[in-house]
Amino acid sequence: MSVVGDTGQRILGAKKAIRFVGRHASKWPRFMRTSEVWLSSGWIHLHFHLRVLSAGKAYLPKAQHYRPKNGLRPARVFGKLSSLNGTDDIGILEQRFSIAVVASHTADMPSYTIIYLTDSEYRRLFMESERTLDMPSRGGLTAVAVFLKVLLSILPIWERKWVETLNEVDNLVGVEIDDLFDPKRDGATMMFDSTFERSQLYFKALQTLRIFSEWIQESQRELQQLKRDFDMNVQVGATRRGSVSSNHSATASNDFSKEIDEEWEKLLAVHNSSSSKLLDRIGKKEDEIKSFRDGLFSATSVREASKATLMNQYILVFTFVTIFYLPLNYVSSLFSMDLFSYDNTQRSQLSFFISTILIAFVTWAVSAVVLWLVHDDDRLLRFKLVLDSFRWKTTKRQRRREPKDERLNPTSQSV
Numbered sequence: 001m002s003v004v005g006d007t008g009q010r011i012l013g014a015k016k017a018i019r020f021v022g023r024h025a026s027k028w029p030r031f032m033r034t035s036e037v038w039l040s041s042g043w044i045h046l047h048f049h050l051r052v053l054s055a056g057k058a059y060l061p062k063a064q065h066y067r068p069k070n071g072l073r074p075a076r077v078f079g080k081l082s083s084l085n086g087t088d089d090i091g092i093l094e095q096r097f098s099i100a101v102v103a104s105h106t107a108d109m110p111s112y113t114i115i116y117l118t119d120s121e122y123r124r125l126f127m128e129s130e131r132t133l134d135m136p137s138r139g140g141l142t143a144v145a146v147f148l149k150v151l152l153s154i155l156p157i158w159e160r161k162w163v164e165t166l167n168e169v170d171n172l173v174g175v176e177i178d179d180l181f182d183p184k185r186d187g188a189t190m191m192f193d194s195t196f197e198r199s200q201l202y203f204k205a206l207q208t209l210r211i212f213s214e215w216i217q218e219s220q221r222e223l224q225q226l227k228r229d230f231d232m233n234v235q236v237g238a239t240r241r242g243s244v245s246s247n248h249s250a251t252a253s254n255d256f257s258k259e260i261d262e263e264w265e266k267l268l269a270v271h272n273s274s275s276s277k278l279l280d281r282i283g284k285k286e287d288e289i290k291s292f293r294d295g296l297f298s299a300t301s302v303r304e305a306s307k308a309t310l311m312n313q314y315i316l317v318f319t320f321v322t323i324f325y326l327p328l329n330y331v332s333s334l335f336s337m338d339l340f341s342y343d344n345t346q347r348s349q350l351s352f353f354i355s356t357i358l359i360a361f362v363t364w365a366v367s368a369v370v371l372w373l374v375h376d377d378d379r380l381l382r383f384k385l386v387l388d389s390f391r392w393k394t395t396k397r398q399r400r401r402e403p404k405d406e407r408l409n410p411t412s413q414s415v
Helices: 007-025 139-172 177-181 197-243 247-335 345-375 377-408 410-414
Strands: 036-039 043-056 078-081 090-104 112-118
Touching: 007 036, 007 043, 007 090, 007 112, 036 197, 043 139, 043 197, 078 197, 090 139, 112 139, 139 197, 139 247, 197 247, 247 345, 345 377
Parallel strands: none
Antiparallel strands: 036 043, 043 090, 078 090, 090 112
16 A cells, blocks of 8 residues: 655555554454544545454364464454364354555545455455446545445455354254154253253353354444544545535535445445344344253253152151161160169060050151141141140230239239
């Protein structure tokens, strides 16, 4: 992007070119401004960048990456979404589309240079976008018109890349109708997750879709900001120059400005339409994955509850066995102490048998009554009401007796 003119203009042009290439190659922090409009005394620079996350087996990170010794080595986000079976993994790779124009804006037929950089496989721009290669002529704003034309040709490719990525996510996290109605599949793999692999997949997919939405909304924000900066710097300057020129030139300049405004509105409309369709699809996919996750959590909770119920039944059986042998153990421990010493062995055995039978009968009877009460909630509630009523009557009787005791006490009477 060479700039013809004095040395200062060339230095500024070189700085802007380095800034453009640096934006294309460097890593972007969150909410970073990437679009730029710069206007000098004789030259105009327009920079715009788009990025997309491409997904597929072709983008799986390899053990050894080829690193060129020379040339541009862009920093890109990459990763992997692992499938449940381990064979349908897909790679995630960031790709960018960058376009810049530098042009003179003082002549009626300005000279300009268009730069288009991309690390995607769509490098033949007008052939891939299926748009004609007719370059418009807009007088002093011809370079801007060409810039908008090229950018309008990039948007279909950008949208196509996002659609391909969302298709890969659908294949990775999705349910077909055969999975639901196939009699050979009972749906247990979708309902239960003992290893938490499916839960982890749903979490990663939701966060990946959230990043998709942020990047698409970022492109909307940057394109709108580029339009505002252009109106503030370029259109105002073109209108001011047209007002001091001849009537014919001013009329032509105003007509070109209106046509450029129409091109901007067309570009914004196309981008908003593409973004709306993509965001709507992403939102539906997020709802679908959330329904999978909620169903998984509900089924897992029911399964854990059933396991807890089965464990309670085992504990109940163990308790019955313990209660059955508890009286015998208690009496044996009691008679093994030195508190009971019988000279007559027959008498000692008779006492042991009678104590064992009585304690066992009392223990089993109390356990049966408690089990009978606990088994029915209504029965337990009525028992609590009867018990509370008995406590209330007992307390009331004690309160009635207290004044009589105080009258009989001379100390209380003197007080």
